[in-house]
Amino acid sequence: MRLILNMRSTKKVSTTSPNSSPETAARIKQAAIGEFAENGFTKTTIRAIASAADVSPGLVIHHFGSKEALRTACDDYVFTAITEAKEANAQYSTMAIQLMFEDPQMRTNVDYLVKSLLDPSDHGQRFFEHYIDVVENFVTQGIAGYTFRQSTDPRGQAAMIASFALAPMVLSERLRTSLGTTDIKDTMTRLAPHLLDLYLNGILDSIPDAEVGTDSNGDDQS
Amino acid sequence: MRLILNMRSTKKVSTTSPNSSPETAARIKQAAIGEFAENGFTKTTIRAIASAADVSPGLVIHHFGSKEALRTACDDYVFTAITEAKEANAQYSTMAIQLMFEDPQMRTNVDYLVKSLLDPSDHGQRFFEHYIDVVENFVTQGIAGYTFRQSTDPRGQAAMIASFALAPMVLSERLRTSLGTTDIKDTMTRLAPHLLDLYLNGILDSIPDAEVGTDSNGDDQS
DNA sequence: GCGACGATTGAACATGCGTTTAATATTAAA
DNA sequence: TTTAATATTAAACGCATGTTCAATCGTCGC
Numbered sequence: 400m401r402l403i404l405n406m407r408s409t410k411k412v413s414t415t416s417p418n419s420s421p422e423t424a425a426r427i428k429q430a431a432i433g434e435f436a437e438n439g440f441t442k443t444t445i446r447a448i449a450s451a452a453d454v455s456p457g458l459v460i461h462h463f464g465s466k467e468a469l470r471t472a473c474d475d476y477v478f479t480a481i482t483e484a485k486e487a488n489a490q491y492s493t494m495a496i497q498l499m500f501e502d503p504q505m506r507t508n509v510d511y512l513v514k515s516l517l518d519p520s521d522h523g524q525r526f527f528e529h530y531i532d533v534v535e536n537f538v539t540q541g542i543a544g545y546t547f548r549q550s551t552d553p554r555g556q557a558a559m560i561a562s563f564a565l566a567p568m569v570l571s572e573r574l575r576t577s578l579g580t581t582d583i584k585d586t587m588t589r590l591a592p593h594l595l596d597l598y599l600n601g602i603l604d605s606i607p608d609a610e611v612g613t614d615s616n617g618d619d620q621s
Numbered sequence: 622m623r624l625i626l627n628m629r630s631t632k633k634v635s636t637t638s639p640n641s642s643p644e645t646a647a648r649i650k651q652a653a654i655g656e657f658a659e660n661g662f663t664k665t666t667i668r669a670i671a672s673a674a675d676v677s678p679g680l681v682i683h684h685f686g687s688k689e690a691l692r693t694a695c696d697d698y699v700f701t702a703i704t705e706a707k708e709a710n711a712q713y714s715t716m717a718i719q720l721m722f723e724d725p726q727m728r729t730n731v732d733y734l735v736k737s738l739l740d741p742s743d744h745g746q747r748f749f750e751h752y753i754d755v756v757e758n759f760v761t762q763g764i765a766g767y768t769f770r771q772s773t774d775p776r777g778q779a780a781m782i783a784s785f786a787l788a789p790m791v792l793s794e795r796l797r798t799s800l801g802t803t804d805i806k807d808t809m810t811r812l813a814p815h816l817l818d819l820y821l822n823g824i825l826d827s828i829p830d831a832e833v834g835t836d837s838n839g840d841d842q843s
Numbered sequence: 844g845c846g847a848c849g850a851t852t853g854a855a856c857a858t859g860c861g862t863t864t865a866a867t868a869t870t871a872a873a
Numbered sequence: 874t875t876t877a878a879t880a881t882t883a884a885a886c887g888c889a890t891g892t893t894c895a896a897t898c899g900t901c902g903c
Contacts, residue, residue, distance in 0.1 A: 423880080441663050445861060455882050460862060462880090517739055519794060527795045548826045550815065558800055559789075559815045560824070566788035567781075572741060573749045578780055593772065593781045601823040602782070604770045645850080667891060677852050682892060684850090845903085856893070863886070873876075 424462045427452040431459075432473050436510035440470060440518050474515065474522045477508045482529070500584040513568050527561070534561045646684045649674045653681075654695050658732035662692060662740050696737065696744045699730045704751070722806040735790050749783070756783045 430452035434443040445466055449456040463469035499505045515523040535557035538547040550556040567590060571583045580586040652674035656665040667688055671678040685691035721727045737745040757779035760769040772778040789812060793805045802808040
């Protein structure tokens with residue numbers, strides 16, 4: 400007659416999976432993605448992740464080995480999740496971006512990738528390269544009925560477009576505060592007409608007399 | 622007969638400024654700006670700043686009170702330095718941007734502001750607002766002979782342009798690696814023609830039949 | 844000269860971090 | 874039922890961090 404007292408955490412006890420790791424590991428990974436997406440890799444602590452996943456800090460290490468290894472696992476997961484979602488919505492192209500701001504999980508994933516992009520590690524670079532590839536494809540193949548004017552430097556052109564497409568997400572918090580929008584979806588709605596107008600028609604409507612590069616700047620050319 | 626042994630740091634001993642604080646405080650501040658610009662606020666340690674300024678960690682606190690206060694001091698300094706430099710080169714407008722990548726000190730300042738922009742603190746927001754103001758002025762007043770097509774939402778339009786202008790700096794490391802350029806100046810040279818072309822002519826040269834939202838996507842329109 | 848004061852330092856303190864460890868609980872296999 | 878293996882935890886370890894402290898050094902007004 401053994402009296403079993405389980406006084407651990409009074410929550411997840413009857414989940415019918417007492418000794419199975421993958422379920423808990425997945426929960427830890429999701430918690431980590433959420434924390435990384437919100438606070439970045441450096442500022443996020445293992446203790447915060449453990450707390451969000453309702454486990455002990457030691458268990459996080461037990462399942463993933465180290466914080467860096469956990470990050471790699473999250474990277475792979477998010478990268479796969481996003482590319483799969485993108486392919487699934489490939490035919491909608493422009494709509495796919497919209498969907499990324501609708502689905503909360505996808506928004507977290509995007510936030511995660513943005514944070515990864517800004518952190519000087521190898522992980523984000525892979526995503527950036529991939530993203531430029533996607534854009535370059537769009538430029539050569541067209542997207543959603545739009546076609547692009549080709550360039551003699553398609554890689555540079557694609558890099559520019561990719562950077563611009565990422566800019567509102569990277570600066571989303573600053574834009575939100577500055578424009579008084581409620582969230583990034585609202586921000587994008589506000590910016591959308593300007594984006595479309597720029598991409599369709601440009602924004603400059605006159606060229607100065609002096610060309611760029613021939614800087615014979617008489618500084619009094621009023 | 623007192624024997625004075627000064628075995629501190631065998632370097633700055635005869636700099637003819639034994640007991641003056643402002644000189645040392647300025648050096649610490651410059652070191653801090655450099656470290657913050659390179660590694661961001663969180664990852665930069667007081668010890669690293671002290672080492673770069675060739676002083677003890679305690680002296681950094683002695684002069685500025687705390688790491689956060691030191692950051693505020695750096696913020697004010699960089700913000701003033703950039704705005705002054707911008708006004709000084711106001712007539713050159715486009716050239717001013719070029720100068721920011723030529724002058725190493727200015728490049729450090731720009732790096733600092735970018736890091737400040739990405740850190741979720743109040744400091745960077747002030748700079749962002751100011752930058753949008755500058756852009757909005759450019760749009761209404763023109764710049765370097767260029768004139769802009771006006772919008773019914775000038776603030777949103779300026780926010781978009783500001784975000785785009787900042788994007789290459791925010792993503793400079795990613796772009797440098799991806800394009801194989803040597804530094805941000807080289808990167809900008811590579812991107813410049815694409816930027817000018819986009820701003821002058823747009824980049825899309827055909828509008829799809831179906832308008833956005835009426836996604837009747839016959840996916841076989843080769 | 845001298846005494847007060849600021850500059851400056853090395854050492855220590857308190858805290859939070861990632862990680863390790865020893866122990867317990869739980870499950871699956873023999 | 875026993876045994877081995879895994880999941881899980883609380884506690885502690887080692888280290889880096891921001892900061893404090895007591896002491897020394899140099900300068901300047903008296």
